[in-house]
Amino acid sequence: xxxxxxxxxxxxxxxxxxxxxxxxxxxxxxxxxxxxxxxxxxxxxxxxxxxxxxxxxxxxxxxxxxxxxxxxxxxxxxxxxxxxxxxxxxxxxxxxxxxxxxxxxxxxxxxxxxxxxxxxxxxxxxxxxxxxxxxxxxxxxxxxxxxxxxxxxxxxxxxxxxxxxxxxxxxxxxxxxxxxxxxxxxxxxxxxxxxxxxxxxxxxxxxxxxxxxxxxxxxxxxxxxxxxxxxxxxxxxxxxxxxxxxxxxxxxxxxxxxxxxxxxxxxxxxxxxxxxxxxxxxxxxxxxxxxxxxxxxxxxxxxxxxxxxxxxxxxxxxxxxxxxxxxxxxxxxxxxxxxxxxxxxxxxxxxxxxxxxxxxxxxxxxxxxxxxxxxxxxxxxxxxxxxxxxxxxxxxxxxxxxxxxxxxxxxxxxxxxxxxxxxxxxxxxxxxxxxxxxxxxxxxxxxxxxxxxxxxxxxxxxxxxxxxxxxxxxxxxxxxxxxxxxxxxxxxxxxxxxxxxxxxxxxxxxxxxxxxxxxxxxxxxxxxxxx
Amino acid sequence: xxxxxxxxxxxxxxxxxxxxxxxxxxxxxxxxxxxxxxxxxxxxxxxxxxxxxxxx
Numbered sequence: 408x409x410x411x412x413x414x415x416x417x418x419x420x421x422x423x424x425x426x427x428x429x430x431x432x433x434x435x436x437x438x439x440x441x442x443x444x445x446x447x448x449x450x451x452x453x454x455x456x457x458x459x460x461x462x463x464x465x466x467x468x469x470x471x472x473x474x475x476x477x478x479x480x481x482x483x484x485x486x487x488x489x490x491x492x493x494x495x496x497x498x499x500x501x502x503x504x505x506x507x508x509x510x511x512x513x514x515x516x517x518x519x520x521x522x523x524x525x526x527x528x529x530x531x532x533x534x535x536x537x538x539x540x541x542x543x544x545x546x547x548x549x550x551x552x553x554x555x556x557x558x559x560x561x562x563x564x565x566x567x568x569x570x571x572x573x574x575x576x577x578x579x580x581x582x583x584x585x586x587x588x589x590x591x592x593x594x595x596x597x598x599x600x601x602x603x604x605x606x607x608x609x610x611x612x613x614x615x616x617x618x619x620x621x622x623x624x625x626x627x628x629x630x631x632x633x634x635x636x637x638x639x640x641x642x643x644x645x646x647x648x649x650x651x652x653x654x655x656x657x658x659x660x661x662x663x664x665x666x667x668x669x670x671x672x673x674x675x676x677x678x679x680x681x682x683x684x685x686x687x688x689x690x691x692x693x694x695x696x697x698x699x700x701x702x703x704x705x706x707x708x709x710x711x712x713x714x715x716x717x718x719x720x721x722x723x724x725x726x727x728x729x730x731x732x733x734x735x736x737x738x739x740x741x742x743x744x745x746x747x748x749x750x751x752x753x754x755x756x757x758x759x760x761x762x763x764x765x766x767x768x769x770x771x772x773x774x775x776x777x778x779x780x781x782x783x784x785x786x787x788x789x790x791x792x793x794x795x796x797x798x799x800x801x802x803x804x805x806x807x808x809x810x811x812x813x814x815x816x817x818x819x820x821x822x823x824x825x826x827x828x829x830x831x832x833x834x835x836x837x838x839x840x841x842x843x844x845x846x847x848x849x850x851x852x853x854x855x856x857x858x859x860x861x862x863x864x865x866x867x868x869x870x871x872x873x874x875x876x877x878x879x880x881x882x883x884x885x886x887x888x889x890x891x892x893x894x895x896x897x898x899x900x901x902x903x904x905x906x907x908x909x910x911x912x913x914x915x916x917x918x919x920x921x922x923x924x925x926x927x928x929x930x931x932x933x934x935x936x937x938x
Numbered sequence: 939x940x941x942x943x944x945x946x947x948x949x950x951x952x953x954x955x956x957x958x959x960x961x962x963x964x965x966x967x968x969x970x971x972x973x974x975x976x977x978x979x980x981x982x983x984x985x986x987x988x989x990x991x992x993x994x
Contacts, residue, residue: 480942483950490957499964503972510983515990621941646946680983685972689965696961704954776990937977 413753414561418575421757425579425764428590451682451690456596457765458678458691459698462493462669463599464766465552465759466545468706470823471661473735475710476727477635478657479643480624482707488666489703494695497670502679502688504846507938509680516773517673518781521838524845524934525853526926530860532786537837537864538673538777543807545830546770547814548823550576551736553763554815555823559740560752569815572763577808579764592769595761600701602758605751606743607705613746614715623715630718630726643711652901659903660828667905668831671838673777674769706739713742720745734820770811771804778803819881828903829871829878836908837863840916849931851916854923859916866911870904877901 475482505520514520518534521527550572557568614620621644628642639651647653669675682688713727722745723730731737743755779800784791818826840859844851871878872885873894879885880892893900942948 480947481950483947483954487950487953487957490954490961494961495957495964510977510979513979513983513986515983515987618941625941625943641944644942644947645944680987683976683980684974686968686970686974689968689972691965692961692968693965696958696965700954700958704958708951780990936979937974 414756417753417757418760421760422575422578425591425594428594431590451687452694453590453593454678454682454687455691455694456600456698457592458675459695459702460592460596460599460761460765461674461678461769462489462672462766463699463702463762464549465556465763466548466766466823466827467703468603468759468762469552469555469739470548470736470827471665471703472706472710473731473738473821474661474824475707476713476731476738477735478647478653478661478711479640479645480621480708480711481646481657482661482711483704484658484662485666486700486703486707488662489669489699490696492666493669494692494699497675498679498688498692498695501670501676501842501846503685504938505676505679506682506685506688507936508846508934509677511934511936515677515680516776516781517671517676517838518777519785520676521841521845521856522781522785525841525851525856526930527853527857528786528789530841530853530856531781533860534673534838535777535781535786537833539774539782539803539807541830541833542673542770542774542777543810543814544826546767546774546807546811547818548826548830549763549766549770550811550815551818552823553759555736556740556743556756556759559737559744560756566816569812573812573815575760576764576767579768592765595765596698598761599758600698602755603701603705606709606755607701609747609751610709610712610716614712620712620715623719624712627714627718627726630714632726632728643714650898652897655898655901655903659901659906660832661824664828664832664835664903664905667839667909668828668833668835671834671842672831673834674766674773676842709742710739713738716742716746736821736823771807774807775800775804778806825877832903832905833864833867835905836867836912839863839909840913844916844920845934848920849935850920850925852920852923852926855916855919858919859912862915863908863912866908867904870908874899875902875904 471482471485508514508524509520512520512523514523516535518531518538521534522529522531550569553572554565554569557563557571558565561568563571611617611620614623625642625644628645631640631642635653639648639653641648647657679688682691717723717725717727717730727738727742728735731741743752747755779796783799784796788796837860840863841851841856844856844859872882873879873889876893876895885894886892939948940951942951
C-alpha cells in the first residue's frame with residue numbers, strides 16, 4: 408500500500424510539473440508569431456528532445472528491449488537505422504524539405520502535405536482515415552508497455568495496471584497534454600535520457616564492464632531454447648542463421664519495418680514544420696543522434712544482457728524469457744525490479760511514463776486531426792472548416808483513446824514489438840513513395856501517388872491476411888476462405904511485407920508517373936518555392 | 939571487438955556509435971548554417987497552426 412501511495416505522490420508531482428510546463432509552453436505558443444518574426448523560435452535542443460520523446464516510447468524500451476532479450480544484440484541494427492534513417496536522413500534530407508513545403512502549402516498534418524502537393528482530396532482523406540483506423544494498434548503497444556511495468560513493479564493484475572495507466576493518460580489528456588507543446592515533450596525527453604543512461608551504466612557495472620558483459624552473454628549460447636535454435640538462433644551475440652525464420656523476422660520485420668517506417672510516421676514528420684529555419688534542424692541532428700543512441704541503443708543492449716543477469720543470479724538461474732514466463736514484454740520490467748534499487752525503479756517508472764505519454768499524446772493528436780481535419784474536413788466537406796470539424800476531431804480523439812484501451816486489453820502477450828512493426832511497415836508501404844515523390848520528384852503525378860498508396864495499403868493488407876503466417880494464422884481469414892493458414896510457402900511466410908510491397912509500391916509510382924498527365928507547372932513551382 | 943565475436947553484431951554496435959558521432963560532428967559543423975529568411979508563407983503557417991492547436 409505504501410508503494411501505491413509513493414507512486415501516487417510521484418505521479419501527481421510529475422503531472423503537476425508537466426501540466427505547468429504545458430501551460431507555460433501554450434502561453435508561449437500564443438506568441439509564436441512574434442517569436443517567428445522576431446527571429447526566435449523553438450530551440451533546437453527542445454525540438455530534438457521533443458522529436459526523440461515522440462519517437463521513442465515504452466514500445467521501444469519495454470517491447471523492443473524484451474525482443475532483444477530473445478533475438479540478442481543483432482537488434483542493434485535497428486538502433487543504427489534509428490539514428491541513420493530516423494535522425495540523419497529524416498532531419499537532413501526529408502526534414503528540411505518537409506518544413507519548407509509544409510509552409511508553402513500551409514499543411515499542418517502529414518496527409519495534408521501529400522494531399523496538397525498532389526492536389527488530391529482523396530490522398531488527404533484516405534491518409535487521415537488510415538491513420539485514424541490503424542494508429543490504435545501502435546498506441547495500444549505503447550499502452551501495454553507502460554502497463555507491463557506497473558504490473559511487475561506493484562505485482563498487480565495486468566488489467567488493473569492497464570486501468571491505472573489509462574487513468575493517468577486520461578488525466579494528462581484532459582489537462583491539455585494533447586496539445587503539441589514541445590516544452591512538455593522536451594522535459595519528458597530529458598527524464599528519459601537520465602533514466603536510460605543510468606540503466607546502461609549500472610548494467611555494465613553489475614556485469615563487470617563492457618567487454619566482460621558481452622563475453623558472458625556470448626558464453627550462454629548453450630542456454631538458447633531448442634525451439635529458438637531450430638528457428639536459426641545462434642546465440643545472443645550472433646546474428647541468426649542467414650535465411651532462417653528468425654533471421655527474416657529480425658531483419659525484415661523488426662529492423663527494416665521499423666527502421667524505414669520511421670520516415671513516414673505522421674506524428675513525427677509534422678515536427679519539422681515547427682522550426683524556423685534549417686539551422687535549427689542542423690543543430691537538432693546533434694542532440695537527436697545522442698538521444699536515440701541513449702534510448703534504443705541502451706534498451707537493446709541491456710535487453711540482451713538481462714540473460715546474463717538472470718542466468719548468473721542464483722535466485723533465477725535461467726534465461727530472461729523463462730523468467731518472464733515466455734512473455735517477452737515482461738523481461739525489462741522484471742529486470743529493473745530485480746536488479747535495481749527501489750529509487751531507480753521509481754525513476755524508471757517516470758522514464759517510462761514520460762516515454763509513453765509523449766508518444767501517446769502525439770498519437771492521439773494524429774488520430775484526431777486524421778479523422779477531423781484530413782478525412783471529415785477535406786474529404787467529406789470539401790475543405791470547409793466548421794465547428795463540426797472541431798467536434799469531430801475531439802470525438803475522434805475520444806474514440807481513438809477508447810479503441811486503444813480496448814486493444815490493450817484484447818491483444819495477446821509478447822505483442823508490443825510486433826504491433827509497432829506492423830504499423831510502421833504499413834505506413835512505409837503506403838506513404839513512402841508518395842512522400843518521397845512529393846518532396847523530391849517534380850515529375851511524379853497525382854495518379855501515380857494514388858496508385859502507389861493503394862498498392863502499398865492493399866498489398867500490405869493482403870500480405871498480412873494471406874501470406875505472412877504469424878498474422879494470417881492469428882487473423883484467421885485465410886483459414887476461413889481457403890482452409891489453410893497461409894497461401895504461400897516458406898520463406899515467403901516469414902518475409903515481412905516491406906520487402907515485397909514497398910519496392911512494388913515504388914515501381915507503381917514510377918510506372919504510372921511515366922504514362923499519366925504531368926502536374927501543372929505553376930503548382931509544382933509553388934510547392935518547391937524557396938527549396 | 940567489444941567482446942563480441944560475430945562481425946554481424948559488433949559492426950552494428952560500432953555503427954551505432956559512429957553514426958551518433960557523425961550527428962555530433964554534423965551538428966557542430968553546421969551549427970550556424972541554414973539560417974533562412976522568414977517568408978510570408980512561414981508567418982501564415984504559424985497563424986494557422988495556432989488555430990489547429992486551439993481546436994484540440
